[in-house]
Amino acid sequence: MIEIEGISKRYDATTVVDDVSMVIEPRTIAVIVGTSGSGKTTLLRMINRLVEPTAGVIRLDGADNRSLPGYELRRSIGYAIQGHGLFPHRTVAQNIATVPVLLGWDAARIKRRVDELMTLYQLDPQAFGPRYPHELSGGQQQRVGVARALAAEPNVLLMDEPFGALDPIIRNKAQEDLLAIQKRFGTTIILVTHDMEEAVHMGDKIAVMDAGKLVQYARPAEILAKPASAFVETLVGASEKPFRLLSLGRVRDAVETGAAEGEAIPADTSQRDALAELLWSGRPALPVTGADGKPLGRVTVDGLVKRAARPT
């Protein structure tokens, strides 16, 4: 659990982060969204003390984050940034081993962990381990960056626009990978982005920041349904709201009884994709199948449209 209490950061006269308090539950993903200059990156960097706060306290599992020297604290927290920040003069394997080496793990344990992470990220340790970062594609570099952040099995992972430099298709894949790995390791992730789409997709909770202040901190559905201010409303994007709301739910939860013609939709498709499929195929309803291929019922345009309406 991460407790942020009354955190502020001032540089001379300008206040970058203004009295922010929030609690991040363990094993969840909190996404901090905001425009550039909203203080979201500064807030993130105060958690691992790359930036020292002017006022306030941050506690990790109950312990003040100032109870350790900064560099020791940072070794226990994963850190991944936009443009990956890989060390160009070190091989992929050496890059991933950075924090374990700093922590003084023995060589065999480091190698085991590096191989495990590379395999997890679909990078063959034999082929990619000895390469240098420039020999990798952008997507591979990003994966190595995240693998490096996870190397020492941190409970908390901080990510500053980790997918910002990727093209849309690779970004999608990277997001799915991260969600899968978060489930697998149970890591608490705090992710900074300016992309509301990404926030709704990734976040268990979303924190919206504007001019250094925390404007709203809530579940995605609530942010979409009840934006706390005009700023949040703009950020959400008025015309996108119903679709974003739908993207939160799975088809499984919208199944109605009855049969329908056409190609079946898998139950774990997002409701948004299902609606798109219905509209595109020109049918009022489509059958739904479970993971085992058995029919579960059908999903209808009318049913989905009702779900896209503002929750009351």
Added chain:
Amino acid sequence: MTTRFDKLGVVIAAIVAYAAFAAPFATLRANRIVPGEARSILEALPPTLGPLLLAVVVVAAVVALLKTPLILRLAASVVALAALALLIGVAGGFLTPEGNSFARISPASGFWLLIFAFTLLLADGLTRLNLSPSARIAVLVVTAAAIGMLLVSGSWNSLSILKEYANRADSFWAEGSKHVTLALGSLAAAVIAGLPLGILCHRVEKLRAGVLNVLNIIQTIPSIALFGLLIAPLGWVATHVPGAASLGVRGIGTAPAFVALFLYSLLPVVANTVVGLAGVPRAANDAARGMGMTERQRLFSVEFPLAFPVILTGIRIVLVQNIGLATIAALIGGGGFGVFVFQGVGQTAMDLVLLGAVPTVALAFAAAIILDAVIEMTSTRRREAQPA
């Protein structure tokens, strides 16, 4: 017309034509300081060897002139250079009158131009070969060994420079080692002081402009003036600081030369350290901090390795510059090869000037080749490492 000319070959052929047929090959003087008489290739060599040398250089020039295979061009340049190197020694023996130990035979402008032309051809060929750094060092070693063998074999002993050397063999090596000590010692001192200063300038922005400007100004002081300026303070130190005089600190001599070379060396070392560190990607630095490296770990395992090739470039500049500048140290009694240069100038004995100048140039040249190779070896990874 199918024949096409090589661009550089045209220049080389023109130089060879002038040097072989119009310029003197060797100079004969009755003694070491009088003006000499010019001798052409045919006059300077025995009747069989003269035409042979002419033939060799003409054929080699034609090879250079036309678009010929690389290997042929390299072979032509090596054969021509070897023939010139061997035959100038023969000319020395041939031209020296029997039993005359005052006469001096020295290579003349024609010889030097021929050497220049074929070295150009050789260098061009080697560049086109795109040799690896270690291969370049190997070529340097082979060349040095070949020249060393010619020197040891005595085939050049009849030439004037070596006669000057024979008269000064002991002091030549003493001054030589003083020269190298001066150049390398001041470089080492500059690196020891300049690296931390460069790191400091990188970290403390306020300091940067000030320090670099001061070093820039020092760089613009003419060397002789700097020696002069150092006499007073070093003299003061020698008399007032206990133990300084016994360490060799004096107003004139090695100490001011060392200090001056050190001061000249600082700018390239500090400036390149600053530039090298500034070139380290921001994201790499941020990641290093974010993953829990201490400042020292970040400096030694991220910033330094990434800045190293740039710093090494600064060290190369300093080394080549110092080997040349150390010549002037002789003016204030600092020793080095400059001693022969200034003695030679004083006596209008050109051969003595060359005895000081040739080894200096050779040293600087070798230092440049070696350090360039080292820089390339260390930066291969870095260049690959730049984000695409």
